[in-house]
Amino acid sequence: LALFLIFGGVQHFLKPEAYVPFVPVFLPGTMAIIYASGLLEIVLGIALFFKKWAYMGATGILILMLLFLPIHIWDVFSDTPAIGSQTAALIRLPLQFLLIGAAWKVKNKILRR
Numbered sequence: 021l022a023l024f025l026i027f028g029g030v031q032h033f034l035k036p037e038a039y040v041p042f043v044p045v046f047l048p049g050t051m052a053i054i055y056a057s058g059l060l061e062i063v064l065g066i067a068l069f070f071k072k073w074a075y076m077g078a079t080g081i082l083i084l085m086l087l088f089l090p091i092h093i094w095d096v097f098s099d100t101p102a103i104g105s106q107t108a109a110l111i112r113l114p115l116q117f118l119l120i121g122a123a124w125k126v127k128n129k130i131l132r133r
Contacts, residue, residue, distance in 0.1 A: 021078075021081065021119075021122050021123065021126055022065040022068035022069060022077075023065070025064055026061070026062050026065035026066065028058075028061050029057075029058040029061030029063075032055060032057060032058020032061070033058055036051060036054045036055065036058075039054045039057075039058075041102030041103075042103075057084075060080070064077045064080040064081045064084065065077070065081075068126065074126075075127065075130045078123055078126040078127035081119075081126075082120065082123035082124055082127055085119045085120045085123055089120070092109070092112055092113045092116045093113065095113075096109045096113050
């Protein structure tokens with residue numbers, strides 16, 4: 021989970037234009053949102069590697085994935101999905117639920133230590 025988040029966060033900086041369609045048009049500062057969310061993914065992913073910060077990192081990832089969920093649901097029903105195609109949107113949505121489940125599981129596993 022940590023490596024996935026770190027990789028995804030780095031992609032926000034390497035290919036920010038790929039994330040532009042995912043930012044709702046009513047939100048100002050599209051590029052700032054893309055870079056901030058990428059940085060947040062990197063920081064939360066790194067936090068999982070440190071015992072002191074792992075619970076906070078997992079909780080942050082869970083919240084972030086829940087915040088991103090409506091975007092992916094919207095994408096499934098959009099005539100022009102941000103992810104590129106209806107098929108990709110249909111594949112991406114279950115992946116979001118898997119990420120939410122993984123973050124939940126990691127958070128609870130850390131809590132039980």
